[in-house]
Amino acid sequence: LIDEIYTRCPFYGSRRIAAQLSRDRGELWNRKRIQRLMRIMGIRGVAPGPDTSKPHPENKVYPNVIKLSSGAQAFSLLFQLYHMKAKAFAPKSIAYIS
Numbered sequence: 001l002i003d004e005i006y007t008r009c010p011f012y013g014s015r016r017i018a019a020q021l022s023r024d025r026g027e028l029w030n031r032k033r034i035q036r037l038m039r040i041m042g043i044r045g046v047a048p049g050p051d052t053s054k055p056h057p058e059n060k061v062y063p064n065v066i067k068l069s070s071g072a073q074a075f076s077l078l079f080q081l082y083h084m085k086a087k088a089f090a091p092k093s094i095a096y097i098s
Contacts, residue, residue: 001025002034006043013045014038 005017014035021029
């Protein structure tokens, strides 16, 4: 049963396989039991592994040019950038009062 579901959907982990079995068969299946059986069968869901957020050592690290000391400064900077962008792409018929 587990193998059939895994063959159809190899990206399913133990939780989704347990839920699928419970829906299909009408009886509750324990997720830990499904994990143990999957481990014995040598199958595992296709998912990102650990440490996917670590930067690659060859990537260049750019310095932080903007030094912000508070959240208010960050909000002010984002607000100004947003309005600069709005002015740059606005139709010429609209006059902005600064």
